[in-house]
Amino acid sequence: MLYLAGEAKEFELVQRLVEEMDNFGCEKDIRTWTIQLMHYGKAKLVGKALLIFEKMKKLGFEPDAEAYGCLIRVLCQSRKGEIALEFYKEMVQKDYRPDIRQYTMLLNCLAGCGDIDGVYLVANDMISISQIPDQNVYVFVLKSFCMSERIREALELIRDLKTKNLTLSSEYFEILVKGLCKARRMDDALEIVDIMKKRNVVNEVVYEALINGYLRKNDFARALDMFQGMKDAGITPLTSTYTMLMQHFFSLNEYEKGCALYNEMLDRGVKLDSVAYTAIIAGHVRNDSISASWKLFKR
Numbered sequence: 001m002l003y004l005a006g007e008a009k010e011f012e013l014v015q016r017l018v019e020e021m022d023n024f025g026c027e028k029d030i031r032t033w034t035i036q037l038m039h040y041g042k043a044k045l046v047g048k049a050l051l052i053f054e055k056m057k058k059l060g061f062e063p064d065a066e067a068y069g070c071l072i073r074v075l076c077q078s079r080k081g082e083i084a085l086e087f088y089k090e091m092v093q094k095d096y097r098p099d100i101r102q103y104t105m106l107l108n109c110l111a112g113c114g115d116i117d118g119v120y121l122v123a124n125d126m127i128s129i130s131q132i133p134d135q136n137v138y139v140f141v142l143k144s145f146c147m148s149e150r151i152r153e154a155l156e157l158i159r160d161l162k163t164k165n166l167t168l169s170s171e172y173f174e175i176l177v178k179g180l181c182k183a184r185r186m187d188d189a190l191e192i193v194d195i196m197k198k199r200n201v202v203n204e205v206v207y208e209a210l211i212n213g214y215l216r217k218n219d220f221a222r223a224l225d226m227f228q229g230m231k232d233a234g235i236t237p238l239t240s241t242y243t244m245l246m247q248h249f250f251s252l253n254e255y256e257k258g259c260a261l262y263n264e265m266l267d268r269g270v271k272l273d274s275v276a277y278t279a280i281i282a283g284h285v286r287n288d289s290i291s292a293s294w295k296l297f298k299r
Contacts (some may be wrong), residue, residue: 029061033052034066034070037049037053037071038070040074041077044077046074046075050071050083053071064096065091065096065097068090068096072087072088072091072098075109076106076108076109079113081110081112081113081118082113082115082118085106085118098130103122103126104140107122107123108148110122110144111148111153112144119144119145123138123140123141135167138161138172139171141157142154142157142158142172142176142179145157145179146175146178147179151183151185151188154176154179155176158176170196173192174203174206177189177192177193177209177210178209181213181216184216184217186210186217186222189213190210193206202233202235204235204241207226207229207235207241208240210226211223212244214226215244220252224245236268239272239273239276240273240275242261242265243279246258246276247283250279250282250283250286250287255283255287255289259283262276262280280296281293284296
């Protein structure tokens with residue numbers, strides 16, 4: 001019942017059920033506490049989640065790996081990186097091993113909060129405690145820096161890896177290009193792409209990052225040039241690439257050009273997803289082409 005109330009986001013009911021358990025002397029187990037943690041986390045009630053965790057320990061319940069994982073997730077989602085790191089350290093001291101999802105979440109949170117020392121502490125634990133290969137760990141570290149637009153740290157990491165003679169796979173370059181484009185550093189991104197071209201590892205993901213980067217800078221002409229360039233290079237654009245360009249055409253009231261892209265997708269055999277269908281239907285509606293949108297809707 002407690003679990004169902006939380007899933008329904010009836011957090012007042014969760015509180016009442018807990019109080020009833022106390023009133024009737026119902027014995028709580030570790031699962032009961034963990035459910036409370038999980039649902040207070042979903043409600044973004046960080047203070048309550050911390051109080052529950054401390055109360056649980058005071059009453060003699062030893063938090064297990066799931067309880068620690070729930071609390072760390074709550075703290076990371078609320079960008080409380082410093083506190084999350086302390087509970088992570090406590091978790092590791094008790095010989096609980098986080099899974100890769102928890103590691104990734106913590107890395108992203110710490111990078112976003114600017115705790116670079118914390119990022120490397122967790123990365124070193126991934127290597128030494130969880131025996132995850134260096135190559136895989138540093139991919140996650142690079143992603144965390146790029147997601148947080150900490151480009152200086154990302155570039156420093158690449159330089160460090162080169163000095164360690166670690167082989168940099170194409171995935172590293174893809175992540176770096178995405179990060180540079182997200183930070184609107186298009187000239188730097190193009191330099192990395194030139195290196196990738198020499199290695200023949202430029203793919204549709206890299207082109208999409210560049211196109212998205214130009215759209216972020218409101219340089220639609222360059223985005224279209226890049227789109228044409230990838231097709232000229234024999235690379236088929238992703239569904240998501242077509243979709244974002246279609247949406248941009250429709251937002252500029254370039255209805256015919258948006259529809260032309262949709263038809264090109266069909267001609268190239270690119271599989272449409274729900275987002276692409278929604279985009280073309282919205283384009284038809286925007287242009288008052290209700291019959292065309294209705295035909296697509298009935299598919």
